Amino acid sequence: MSELRTPTAAQATDELPPVPEWSGVAPRNPAPPPLAPRRKTRAVQVGPVTIGGGAPVSVQSMTITKTDDWAATVEQIHALAAAGCEIARVSVPDAKAAAACVKIKEGSPLPLVADIHFDHRYALAAIDAGWDKLRLNPGNIRDAAKVREVVKAAAARRMPIRIGVNNGSLAPDIVERYGHTPEGMVESGLRHLRILEELDFHDIVVSLKAHDVRTTVAAYRLMATKVDYPFHLGITEAGTLRSGTVKSSVGLGLLLAEGIGDTIRVSLTADPVEEVPVCWDILKSLGLRERGVEITSCPSCGRVQIDIVKLAEQVERLTAEYRAPVKVAVMGCAVNGPGEASMADVGIAGGKGMGLIYRDGVMVRSLPEAQLLAGLREEIEKVIKERYPEYA
Numbered sequence: 001m002s003e004l005r006t007p008t009a010a011q012a013t014d015e016l017p018p019v020p021e022w023s024g025v026a027p028r029n030p031a032p033p034p035l036a037p038r039r040k041t042r043a044v045q046v047g048p049v050t051i052g053g054g055a056p057v058s059v060q061s062m063t064i065t066k067t068d069d070w071a072a073t074v075e076q077i078h079a080l081a082a083a084g085c086e087i088a089r090v091s092v093p094d095a096k097a098a099a100a101c102v103k104i105k106e107g108s109p110l111p112l113v114a115d116i117h118f119d120h121r122y123a124l125a126a127i128d129a130g131w132d133k134l135r136l137n138p139g140n141i142r143d144a145a146k147v148r149e150v151v152k153a154a155a156a157r158r159m160p161i162r163i164g165v166n167n168g169s170l171a172p173d174i175v176e177r178y179g180h181t182p183e184g185m186v187e188s189g190l191r192h193l194r195i196l197e198e199l200d201f202h203d204i205v206v207s208l209k210a211h212d213v214r215t216t217v218a219a220y221r222l223m224a225t226k227v228d229y230p231f232h233l234g235i236t237e238a239g240t241l242r243s244g245t246v247k248s249s250v251g252l253g254l255l256l257a258e259g260i261g262d263t264i265r266v267s268l269t270a271d272p273v274e275e276v277p278v279c280w281d282i283l284k285s286l287g288l289r290e291r292g293v294e295i296t297s298c299p300s301c302g303r304v305q306i307d308i309v310k311l312a313e314q315v316e317r318l319t320a321e322y323r324a325p326v327k328v329a330v331m332g333c334a335v336n337g338p339g340e341a342s343m344a345d346v347g348i349a350g351g352k353g354m355g356l357i358y359r360d361g362v363m364v365r366s367l368p369e370a371q372l373l374a375g376l377r378e379e380i381e382k383v384i385k386e387r388y389p390e391y392a
């Protein structure tokens, strides 16, 4: 039989329990336990961004404009950059797109990856235009002399190539032997890799994407036992904003937690700008990168006496503009409020039509509900000035 507990005085009223004194000597809260060590990989250079070799896991996305409309494509790349994207992939599917490569490079604030299938001339156009990386499966270009031409040109510019295996487009003989399996994906990747290695080309990134999370995870795990090239992680055709976010977070999260993965893309059937914050939230949740404010908010319950849903949304909007990695807790009441607030730089705990503001778990202000947001902003700005002056 479950034990019924009598509410504490603090729970029964709107008062908060006293905050214990902090000596300031020992850390108030230890850092969360570390993940598995990152897999050791070669480093490749994509413009100013390093992939692998222990570099921070980078964030990628892909434009969905018609590439030959270079102005629209450049505009979308700017939108991706503003959202925090670090590398932009652009498909170069035809001669008109290839002709737009120079203009796109001139206008792009981000390093560019040319996504090429089959026709080596479009890869050469992107190389000539000074793009920064190719995504190309050499086995798909049937003529060995054409592969050699592309690889030689890429090597001359120190331009890496990503081999991108997709479980849906394995070669027929691989499907016959392995089926659409992690082993088949890895065999396909190794086959493309051998072509580049035989040409003494090693500036390679590998991706092994399936729409199924378990297949994708198993493929990357298996490939990690065979090569030391950095990995571009992604779940292909992951779905719409909600399902794609969940599948990508689970799949990429599993791998990243094991130390596997050097750059990521979340594929969503949505505006590509939506992909970028999802990537960042995955990396931030694992403590792999820091960017902008991290908000902890309670789900609300019968104890709440302020509009916590509205307040959390307002805090999210308010803090979207900050780049400093400030931790903010928005809690509905005094039950969990002080505890969560003690793990944040700034915290709010709601009371009856009012709220308390904490700094490092110490209550510093008590304000009516209508003034909470303004008070929170002031405290966040103080934290940025004191702890993250580079963002002030």
Ligand code: SF4
Pocket (backbone or CB within 6 Å): 298, 299, 300, 301, 302, 303, 304, 331, 332, 333, 334, 335, 336, 337
């Ligand atoms: S912090 Fe939020 S979810 Fe937790 S008890 Fe208080 S109101 Fe309920």
